[in-house]
Amino acid sequence: MSNKRIVSGMRPTGKLHLGHFHGVLSNWLELQKSYECFFFAADWHSLTTEYANTDGIKDSINEMVLDWLAFGIDPEQSVIFEQSKVPQHAELNLILGMITPVSWLERNPTYKEMQENLSTKDLSTFGFLGYPVLMASDIIVYKSAKVPVGQDQVPHLEITREIARRFNYLYGEVFPEPQALLTETPKVLGLDGRKMSKSYNNAIFLSDDAETTRKKVLSMVTDTQRVYKKDPGEPDRCVAFALHSLYVPQEKRDEIVVGCRSAELGCVDCKKILAQCMIDTLAPFRAKREELASKPGVVDEVLTEGSRKAEVVAKETMNEVRAALKV
Numbered sequence: 001m002s003n004k005r006i007v008s009g010m011r012p013t014g015k016l017h018l019g020h021f022h023g024v025l026s027n028w029l030e031l032q033k034s035y036e037c038f039f040f041a042a043d044w045h046s047l048t049t050e051y052a053n054t055d056g057i058k059d060s061i062n063e064m065v066l067d068w069l070a071f072g073i074d075p076e077q078s079v080i081f082e083q084s085k086v087p088q089h090a091e092l093n094l095i096l097g098m099i100t101p102v103s104w105l106e107r108n109p110t111y112k113e114m115q116e117n118l119s120t121k122d123l124s125t126f127g128f129l130g131y132p133v134l135m136a137s138d139i140i141v142y143k144s145a146k147v148p149v150g151q152d153q154v155p156h157l158e159i160t161r162e163i164a165r166r167f168n169y170l171y172g173e174v175f176p177e178p179q180a181l182l183t184e185t186p187k188v189l190g191l192d193g194r195k196m197s198k199s200y201n202n203a204i205f206l207s208d209d210a211e212t213t214r215k216k217v218l219s220m221v222t223d224t225q226r227v228y229k230k231d232p233g234e235p236d237r238c239v240a241f242a243l244h245s246l247y248v249p250q251e252k253r254d255e256i257v258v259g260c261r262s263a264e265l266g267c268v269d270c271k272k273i274l275a276q277c278m279i280d281t282l283a284p285f286r287a288k289r290e291e292l293a294s295k296p297g298v299v300d301e302v303l304t305e306g307s308r309k310a311e312v313v314a315k316e317t318m319n320e321v322r323a324a325l326k327v
């Protein structure tokens with residue numbers, strides 16, 4: 001059974017946006033059908049950068065898990081839990097820390113990059129350096145065979161494999177070496193044409209209401225070389241058109257391409273079509289989310305139950321780890 005097991009976590013950053021949906025969540029929904037999935041809120045990982053400001057974390061978990069549930073991550077099919085409620089992650093993290101050479105962590109490309117990008121924060125901590133060790137613990141404590149992650153997480157997963165291998169070499173075969181499950185995901189651009197991200201303030205959230213969605217879509221950058229409506233445009237250069245392919249039916253899209261290139265269709269009208277298709281597609285999920293959000297305690301209940309289930313599995317692994325370690 002454990003070779004059909006999948007583990008994946010998201011750092012709680014609050015409400016999810018379209019980038020999260022098309023990049024990660026839609027993939028989770030697919031995997032949920034055929035694997036035993038463990039999905040969790042990586043709140044301890046949030047501490048690596050947010051240790052000085054922990055006030056928002058609980059709320060962020062709540063918003064994020066509401067999105068998971070509304071979009072179909074199902075507690076009947078998957079184990080949905082909170083990292084900090086399963087202490088075995090920390091226990092294994094401590095042990096793996098003993099066998100992980102510091103040089104592996106220092107040469108991790110994400111380490112230096114993040115330290116440079118988040119230069120306003122003091123990230124010269126033990127915990128930040130050890131981020132991949134905690135991530136390795138998250139994964140192998142469930143003996144997961146596969147981990148769906150984005151390209152940016154591949155170096156972390158490589159460290160996970162190295163750590164698992166080293167443990168097995170030192171103490172005997174306990175852990176499978178988990179494989180990255182890289183799925184092709186569309187790159188979702190934000191309103192301004194940069195990668196969609198909450199911190200760039202260019203995101204359309206899954207939970208935005210219809211009016212907010214419309215306003216945001218209408219403010220999107222299009223083909224910057226099309227200055228006047230009478231100028232012919234090029235959909236391949238258009239930031240908004242990347243979203244058309246996700247929300248507007250093929251037939252309509254073909255019409256749009258013709259209208260844009262012949263300058264018959266203006267950008268505002270074109271974006272109105274996109275906004276409406278997006279609103280219609282998202283409407284049932286948004287309604288479900290509102291319904292879930294109106295019942296207090298839904299997320300807490302799911303996480304408590306899921307964390308209990310996760311702990312059962314994690315405890316078994318830790319028994320094996322203690323036996324192998326003889327400590």
Ligand code: TRP
Pocket residue numbers: 007008009010011042045134135138139147148149153156
């Ligand atoms: N590092 C991941 C991210 O930043 C989150 C994460 C933590 C994770 N632990 C994990 C992902 C284990 C997959 C498996 O997105």
